[in-house]
Amino acid sequence: MHKRRNAGSKKENRESSLTREKKRGFNLIAPVYDFFAGLAFFGSLWRAQSHFVTSLAPVKKTLIFGGGTGRILVELIEKSASREYTYVDISEKMLSRAKKRLWELSKTRKSMPKVEFICGTQEDIPKGKFNTIVTPFILDCFNEADLAHTMRQLNDRLLPNGAWLFTDFYIAEGSIGYLTRFVTRTLYLFFNLIGALRVAQLPNFSNAFSAVGLIPQKEKYFLRKMLVTRLYCKSLDA
Numbered sequence: 001m002h003k004r005r006n007a008g009s010k011k012e013n014r015e016s017s018l019t020r021e022k023k024r025g026f027n028l029i030a031p032v033y034d035f036f037a038g039l040a041f042f043g044s045l046w047r048a049q050s051h052f053v054t055s056l057a058p059v060k061k062t063l064i065f066g067g068g069t070g071r072i073l074v075e076l077i078e079k080s081a082s083r084e085y086t087y088v089d090i091s092e093k094m095l096s097r098a099k100k101r102l103w104e105l106s107k108t109r110k111s112m113p114k115v116e117f118i119c120g121t122q123e124d125i126p127k128g129k130f131n132t133i134v135t136p137f138i139l140d141c142f143n144e145a146d147l148a149h150t151m152r153q154l155n156d157r158l159l160p161n162g163a164w165l166f167t168d169f170y171i172a173e174g175s176i177g178y179l180t181r182f183v184t185r186t187l188y189l190f191f192n193l194i195g196a197l198r199v200a201q202l203p204n205f206s207n208a209f210s211a212v213g214l215i216p217q218k219e220k221y222f223l224r225k226m227l228v229t230r231l232y233c234k235s236l237d238a
């Protein structure tokens with residue numbers, strides 16, 4: 001019994017030091033993230049994640065998980081309509097950029113939705129359900145096992161008939177698939193080196209969504225099928 005408690009607290013310590021390391025890694029790249037992400041993929045990372053924003057229905061509550069420097073938050077406020085946003089990101093440097101963007105936006109608008117910023121991980125998403133969940137290039141930060149767990153956590157928070165806007169890398173058939181594998185493995189090498197991630201290869205996102213019972217309603221590929229964005233809808237009887 002005593003031994004088991006020790007094992008539990010050791011695991012907690014390891015997990016929190018891992019989280020601290022990831023936080024440090026993403027804090028490190030926050031000031032240059034947008035510039036290099038835009039440059040490296042010719043703006044396609046942004047085009048992909050913003051593509052279905054106008055397809056989102058007006059709702060009460062939206063969760064943005066891993067939104068980074070907040071460009072997606074501004075886009076959602078300007079082009080879709082949610083009365084409340086919960087913005088969860090592990091990096092306080094990313095969050096402070098998102099807050100600054102929101103402040104700039106507030107100066108140009110008569111009314112603003114309520115936005116709650118949370119510096120934390122999937123474990124820190126507040127209790128309660130969301131009509132919409134947005135995950136732009138964050139699910140690639142998990143290995144298969146952690147992704148399965150996180151998908152269940154996110155799906156539990158999604159209301160029946162809710163929408164999940166997912167955008168990430170895609171491994172296509174043929175030579176473009178080899179190129180994407182090479183590119184993502186190179187990115188993982190960099191992110192592992194700076195301590196932001198402990199992942200070696202892209203998880204299978206389609207399987208992860210099927211496992212929680214979600215099927216895509218809309219889908220679009222970018223950058224010769226290196227990127228994909230999908231709009232999932234949770235069934236009414238889920």
Ligand SMILES: C[S@@+](CC[C@H](N)C(=O)[O-])C[C@H]1O[C@@H](n2cnc3c(N)ncnc32)[C@H](O)[C@@H]1O
Nearest residue numbers: 026066067068089090091094121122136137141
């Ligand atoms: C690859 S960046 C993408 C940022 C943004 N979505 C974009 O496309 O510009 C991943 C983002 O997820 C955040 N992140 C990574 N792991 C996380 C976790 N476990 N919980 C919350 N945020 C996380 C990082 O701080 C970073 O802002």
